[in-house]
């Protein structure tokens with residue numbers, strides 16, 4: 001692990017103690033890797049009414065949308081001229097927007113002979129560790145009865161992605177800059193927050209820490225804790241830190257801790273909090289209540305939640321959960337915070353079967369890409385068995401979109417929160433009268449065993465979190481020659497664009 005000090009020290013941490021319910025080795029190892037865990041604590045930025053309005057305005061340019069869609073509305077069966085023209089359109093559009101575009105070609109045997117497939121993977125910032133992935137497939141189904149256009153399957157979903165990249169181009173291009181700005185202020189106060197959290201966990205657990213106390217915490221032996229963290233982060237190297245790290249060269253000793261507590265207790269006026277805290281402090285090692293150590297998302301540390309940690313029902317009654325064992329804390333750096341999270345588009349090839357859908361005749365592109373990424377360690381040569389698929393925070397698959405008959409459901413429990421976020425954006429946009437009038441598409445219900453086969457399957461099997469936006473039931477034109485321009489309902493497509501824009505901006509923390 002790379003460790004270095006610089007002016008903008010990013011001290012980051014995970015609380016391994018949280019993993020009390022899940023003790024096998026791999027998990028423990030991974031729990032120490034911040035980027036690996038980041039998706040579990042990631043939350044959207046939250047969008048104001050004004051931001052939703054602005055995003056809607058950008059999304060609603062249907063002239064641009066149609067211009068991007070038209071070249072896709074042709075038959076594009078693998079190996080045909082139409083297919084390579086469409087691929088060129090995708091590649092040219094994404095390259096024109098300065099994304100990094102890879103064309104990953106491979107051969108596979110099909111019931112109609114060997115074919116060459118090409119997945120197109122476009123990444124806004126390829127150096128970013130984590131990706132919000134949005135995917136569609138660009139091949140169209142062979143149909144011997146006539147020209148199958150596949151307007152919903154999946155010309156419109158792919159066009160929605162191109163439109164998102166184009167309409168949010170300037171917002172997305174300054175994204176890494178904004179991330180760095182946003183994170184900068186958080187990181188510069190971060191070690192303080194870590195210390196704060198650490199202190200309340202180590203010493204007081206469920207104490208109420210008021211905002212006024214914050215300054216007390218700030219000026220007393222927190223600096224000691226800060227120093228301890230720094231020391232740990234310096235790979236266990238003992239010794240003095242450089243002058244300038246807060247300018248505090250005091251030793252972090254027992255005396256200072258006592259002084260801190262004296263001042264702390266003097267500050268608290270609330271007896272009910274003060275006394276138990278003092279008792280607890282004196283008998284270190286005790287476990288007041290069953291409060292597990294809270295895991296705080298980096299960007300969203302909320303003091304009132306830290307001080308009243310949510311009880312994890314899984315941890316109730318298990319002493320292990322609240323044992324404070326400092327050797328379990330691990331501190332590490334993110335070497336390049338600026339490029340933490342980005343947007344990646346995958347345009348899959350060979351989704352459709354050539355003869356009849358089966359495990360071997362379908363999903364050619366997604367099966368190939370999922371296996372390829374699974375076999376590619378990330379970072380290279382790491383000892384934690386992490387690989388490229390772990391970089392995917394969330395895999396959003398768009399399919400069969402564009403008709404009026406649309407009902408979505410939440411298919412996977414582990415991404416229920418993100419489904420709910422999509423749903424809430426539809427509701428909020430509706431309340432703000434920013435949607436074309438039609439019934440809600442996002443149904444507030446879960447369907448967990450649909451058995452829908454689509455490009456997400458090879459990723460789902462490898463534990464990538466999936467959000468699948470596909471109507472249930474499928475549109476009535478599904479796999480019919482009528483799945484063409486006439487099947488499309490632009491007011492619905494416009495609504496979908498607006499919701500997708502909001503979701504993406506929220507996830508990536510973009511404010512237009």
Ligand SMILES: *[C@@H]1O[C@H](CO)[C@@H](O)[C@H](O)[C@H]1NC(C)=O
Nearest residue numbers: 300301302303304305306308
């Ligand atoms: C912090 O958490 C408290 C309690 O959960 C909540 O009432 C408050 O709105 C939160 N503050 C912010 C800024 O999110």
Ligand SMILES: *[C@@H]1O[C@H](CO)[C@@H](O)[C@H](O)[C@H]1NC(C)=O
Nearest residue numbers: 016323324325326327328329
């Ligand atoms: C603290 O945790 C470390 C690592 O998990 C373990 O080796 C050690 O025995 C623990 N100490 C106590 C006092 O539980």
Ligand SMILES: *[C@@H]1O[C@H](CO)[C@@H](O)[C@H](O)[C@H]1NC(C)=O
Nearest residue numbers: 048049050428430431432433
């Ligand atoms: C945002 O819009 C909703 C719906 O019109 C409204 O109820 C809410 O008060 C607005 N929020 C703000 C902060 O203006």
